[in-house]
Amino acid sequence: xxxxxxxxxxLSRQKEQFIPLNSPFVGLxxxxxxxxxxxxxxxxxxxxTFDVLTRYMQHLGYKVRYVRNITDVGHLENDADExxxxxxxxxxxxxxxxxxxxxxxxNSFHDSMRALNNTPPGIEPRASGHIIEQIAMxxxxxxxxxxxxxxxxxxxxxxxxxxxxxxxxxxxxIIEDLIAGAGSERRELEGQEEKxxxxxxxxxxxxxxxxxxRWPSPWSDGFPGWHIECSAMxxxxxxxxxxxxxxxxxxxxxxxxxxxxxxxxxxGKAPVKYWMHNNMITINxxxxxxxxxxxxxxxxxxxxxxxLLTQSYSPMTIRFFIMQAHYRSTLDFSxxxxxxxxxxxxxxxxxxxxxxxxxxxxxxxxxxxAVRENAYAxxxxxxxxxxxxxxxxxxxxxxxxxxxxTEQLTADDIAHLTETMNLFAYQLLGLKDxxxxxxxxxxxxxxxxxxxxxxxxxxxxxxx
Amino acid sequence: xxxxxxxxxxLSRQKEQFIPLNSPFVGLxxxxxxxxxxxxxxxxxxxxTFDVLTRYMQHLGYKVRYVRNITDVGHLENDADExxxxxxxxxxxxxxxxxxxxxxxxNSFHDSMRALNNTPPGIEPRASGHIIEQIAMxxxxxxxxxxxxxxxxxxxxxxxxxxxxxxxxxxxxIIEDLIAGAGSERRELEGQEEKxxxxxxxxxxxxxxxxxxRWPSPWSDGFPGWHIECSAMxxxxxxxxxxxxxxxxxxxxxxxxxxxxxxxxxxGKAPVKYWMHNNMITINxxxxxxxxxxxxxxxxxxxxxxxLLTQSYSPMTIRFFIMQAHYRSTLDFSxxxxxxxxxxxxxxxxxxxxxxxxxxxxxxxxxxxAVRENAYAxxxxxxxxxxxxxxxxxxxxxxxxxxxxTEQLTADDIAHLTETMNLFAYQLLGLKDxxxxxxxxxxxxxxxxxxxxxxxxxxxxxxx
Numbered sequence: 001x002x003x004x005x006x007x008x009x010x011l012s013r014q015k016e017q018f019i020p021l022n023s024p025f026v027g028l029x030x031x032x033x034x035x036x037x038x039x040x041x042x043x044x045x046x047x048x049t050f051d052v053l054t055r056y057m058q059h060l061g062y063k064v065r066y067v068r069n070i071t072d073v074g075h076l077e078n079d080a081d082e083x084x085x086x087x088x089x090x091x092x093x094x095x096x097x098x099x100x101x102x103x104x105x106x107n108s109f110h111d112s113m114r115a116l117n118n119t120p121p122g123i124e125p126r127a128s129g130h131i132i133e134q135i136a137m138x139x140x141x142x143x144x145x146x147x148x149x150x151x152x153x154x155x156x157x158x159x160x161x162x163x164x165x166x167x168x169x170x171x172x173x174i175i176e177d178l179i180a181g182a183g184s185e186r187r188e189l190e191g192q193e194e195k196x197x198x199x200x201x202x203x204x205x206x207x208x209x210x211x212x213x214r215w216p217s218p219w220s221d222g223f224p225g226w227h228i229e230c231s232a233m234x235x236x237x238x239x240x241x242x243x244x245x246x247x248x249x250x251x252x253x254x255x256x257x258x259x260x261x262x263x264x265x266x267x268g269k270a271p272v273k274y275w276m277h278n279n280m281i282t283i284n285x286x287x288x289x290x291x292x293x294x295x296x297x298x299x300x301x302x303x304x305x306x307x308l309l310t311q312s313y314s315p316m317t318i319r320f321f322i323m324q325a326h327y328r329s330t331l332d333f334s335x336x337x338x339x340x341x342x343x344x345x346x347x348x349x350x351x352x353x354x355x356x357x358x359x360x361x362x363x364x365x366x367x368x369x370a371v372r373e374n375a376y377a378x379x380x381x382x383x384x385x386x387x388x389x390x391x392x393x394x395x396x397x398x399x400x401x402x403x404x405x406t407e408q409l410t411a412d413d414i415a416h417l418t419e420t421m422n423l424f425a426y427q428l429l430g431l432k433d434x435x436x437x438x439x440x441x442x443x444x445x446x447x448x449x450x451x452x453x454x455x456x457x458x459x460x461x462x463x464x
Numbered sequence: 465x466x467x468x469x470x471x472x473x474x475l476s477r478q479k480e481q482f483i484p485l486n487s488p489f490v491g492l493x494x495x496x497x498x499x500x501x502x503x504x505x506x507x508x509x510x511x512x513t514f515d516v517l518t519r520y521m522q523h524l525g526y527k528v529r530y531v532r533n534i535t536d537v538g539h540l541e542n543d544a545d546e547x548x549x550x551x552x553x554x555x556x557x558x559x560x561x562x563x564x565x566x567x568x569x570x571n572s573f574h575d576s577m578r579a580l581n582n583t584p585p586g587i588e589p590r591a592s593g594h595i596i597e598q599i600a601m602x603x604x605x606x607x608x609x610x611x612x613x614x615x616x617x618x619x620x621x622x623x624x625x626x627x628x629x630x631x632x633x634x635x636x637x638i639i640e641d642l643i644a645g646a647g648s649e650r651r652e653l654e655g656q657e658e659k660x661x662x663x664x665x666x667x668x669x670x671x672x673x674x675x676x677x678r679w680p681s682p683w684s685d686g687f688p689g690w691h692i693e694c695s696a697m698x699x700x701x702x703x704x705x706x707x708x709x710x711x712x713x714x715x716x717x718x719x720x721x722x723x724x725x726x727x728x729x730x731x732g733k734a735p736v737k738y739w740m741h742n743n744m745i746t747i748n749x750x751x752x753x754x755x756x757x758x759x760x761x762x763x764x765x766x767x768x769x770x771x772l773l774t775q776s777y778s779p780m781t782i783r784f785f786i787m788q789a790h791y792r793s794t795l796d797f798s799x800x801x802x803x804x805x806x807x808x809x810x811x812x813x814x815x816x817x818x819x820x821x822x823x824x825x826x827x828x829x830x831x832x833x834a835v836r837e838n839a840y841a842x843x844x845x846x847x848x849x850x851x852x853x854x855x856x857x858x859x860x861x862x863x864x865x866x867x868x869x870t871e872q873l874t875a876d877d878i879a880h881l882t883e884t885m886n887l888f889a890y891q892l893l894g895l896k897d898x899x900x901x902x903x904x905x906x907x908x909x910x911x912x913x914x915x916x917x918x919x920x921x922x923x924x925x926x927x928x
Contacts, residue, residue: 021555065561091486092704093490093703094489099701107584123561215596237556237561239557
């Protein structure tokens with residue numbers, strides 16, 4: 001593979017050339033969703049980012065094994081008022097079943113990902129389906145002296161681990177601050193008294209009587225800690241050390257820092273060569289949060305049913321809007337920004353379709369090869385989709401000028417530009433033709449559908 | 465629930481009134497696909513049948529927990545030529561990963577099910593994700609003396625179990641024949657010498673060195689037998705005894721017979737109140753089989769790309785064709801049959817749409833209430849969709865006659881008939897509007913799309 005793809009490695013805080021451990025194979029692990037609620041804006045960004053990365057690496061010739069987990073080990077509890085006896089007397093079907101909730105939101109997540117045109121990962125392991133592997137890894141960490149049991153739960157011993165390892169390196173935390181109790185994870189406020197140090201984190205938790213999801217283990221009937229699933233599942237499917245681990249920047253600490261500690265604590269090896277993190281999104285300049293009333297699900301964006309939205313936005317508008325920013329920049333969602341993205345994308349795709357109507361000339365007045373070269377250069381520079389799109393708009397300008405007769409292109413150049421537009425817009429950036437209409441716009445929709453390229457043997461139309 | 469729904473119970477070989485164990489809750493378990501190949505015609509029938517059953521039970525007011533498993537504990541092996549050492553030296557990413565194959569075909573199965581408009585089950589557990597539960601059940605069976613270990617594998621002891629239990633009752637097999645070695649399962653030709661009796665079946669198998677999917681157990685590094693997953697997962701999500709277990713008739717023996725033995729052998733209780741089995745399909749009168757060249761996948765049906773197909777058939781055509789036979793009858797697939805189904809369905813849905821254009825009269829010349837009553841009666845009589853559809857065609861006849869002016873209906877009767885057609889065609893039988901077109905038919909498609917009912921706030925059109 002002779003290419004100059006560089007990506008920013010969160011571990012070194014630098015752009016590094018991407019050289020896989022075992023080319024042409026690439027192992028990619030991305031932290032997946034917790035499926036106890038609707039997918040929201042925060043899910044769209046990482047999964048679009050790593051979808052584009054996967055598409056591009058495959059285009060470069062790599063064989064990518066893309067693993068993205070489903071976090072389904074939930075924390076639902078039966079109603080404590082009822083007491084254990086009353087719950088035990090209830091028929092199985094009357095009891096709350098976390099897996100029904102898991103299934104509902106996994107399906108909803110898949111629907112949203114499909115709408116956003118994200119190619120499904122090659123393996124999508126569920127945490128609940130890998131309890132055996134998680135218990136095995138906890139045992140290894142304990143055998144190496146980096147974890148201890150306390151009252152049926154098992155905790156990672158950060159102080160002992162830090163004697164010979166650099167805990168905090170990825171996230172830039174200072175170990176002394178952590179040991180002093182700053183920044184300990186919110187998910188474990190209960191059980192603090194079981195820990196030797198506030199910085200320690202749970203590998204296994206003993207289940208309280210009300211806790212529904214539970215499995216037997218050498219320590220207690222309980223459930224795995226939050227971090228261990230990603231370490232155990234990435235090792236199972238990608239090996240002890242793999243190429244790229246991705247996720248949102250909010251996962252740097254404690255989640256990814258703990259993943260490194262768990263892997264090194266069990267097999268002595270650092271798990272990941274390149275850590276990649278996408279930045280956060282804001283909504284009208286504010287952090288998104290349920291308490292702030294600006295929490296927007298993907299479904300609400302697609303239908304427009306949220307008080308902050310002045311219209312609905314199609315999945316491709318969301319995708320294009322996200323790609324119009326570099327993944328390491330913060331991104332602010334606003335109606336104005338989304339409407340501008342919608343117009344821009346329509347302009348881009350209309351031009352891509354218009355290439356079939358261009359008439360060739362004897363000479364060319366524009367350099368179409370530069371469009372492709374510049375777009376490649378942008379993706380090679382830390383997957384800069386924003387800059388790549390700006391170069392595609394130079395292609396749009398040329399196409400529209402040639403169509404208007406103010407510029408000329410040779411037949412070869414028309415073919416080259418057509419290929420560039422299709423390669424980048426559809427194959428690499430993953431856009432697709434879609435038409436959204438409401439009420440009296442339907443007639444217009446029909447005309448648009450008619451204009452879609454009819455190269456397939458047969459087409460099925462659906463509407464929803 | 466005051467209704468006269470009767471279903472044929474394979475266990476009693478009789479039609480029985482459906483009375484759930486713990487109304488209004490209903491537990492339904494249906495054997496899901498083995499995801500090591502494309503979904504085919506054999507998958508369409510059971511999942512459409514039990515989708516209609518679920519829709520109808522929900523309509524009757526039941527709270528249905530529908531569990532359908534994914535059999536992903538596969539039997540892939542690494543290339544034996546390479547030897548264990550060479551495989552161990554290979555990087556993890558270079559090795560065959562069964563879960564990639566599982567994911568590919570699970571996604572493909574879901575795509576087909578969505579196309580057929582089957583509502584996803586409430587829980588879709590994977591066998592590989594429930595090894596702990598399977599091992600626990602094997603331990604229980606062993607503790608009760610109904611299973612034994614042999615060379616790292618564990619077998620169910622059919623002879624000992626039969627002393628106090630009726631092995632063979634569901635499938636009508638005679639235990640003496642089974643013990644003599646007739647009809648032992650094909651999947652276990654290897655390992656016969658480890659069994660005390662040919663009728664015994666594996667609960668746990670020790671993995672050979674080449675076998676990829678393996679888990680630790682008290683007996684060996686290995687994998688669960690074929691039958692134990694359904695017993696363990698149905699118990700986990702529906703309880704020790706639940707209402708309905710469904711599947712194809714080919715699963716009666718040994719699969720479902722073994723499920724009963726496993727459940728009774730572990731907890732002493734029969735697992736299922738009503739066993740429901742759909743009959744098989746044939747293709748042009750022949751059994752479907754890869755060696756016969758008449759093996760047709762759902763994808764091939766949808767695209768028409770198979771030498772036996774004279775055209776493509778839309779997912780709704782397949783659905784309608786399957787519902788035009790009672791689920792307990794054999795069903796023969798042929799181009800003629802499918803084309804007739806396509807015409808019939810179009811006629812039915814066109815009439816359902818036409819109801820909005822009917823002009824009311826002062827009196828009615830037809831009894832529209834009988835249409836609904838008869839359609840209900842058909843579903844109540846062992847889910848007879850074939851008869852229900854024939855009564856809907858009486859509704860079609862009335863609608864077309866009223867539209868042509870040869871019959872009259874009052875406004876109330878038009879409303880009643882409209883509701884009947886929508887309830888049965890869309891909600892209970894699960895049909896949906898779809899348009900399939902190729903090449904020059906596209907213009908016609910646009911006109912059809914225009915005529916679709918535009919009651920949603922906004923619609924998204926996609927094409928594929």
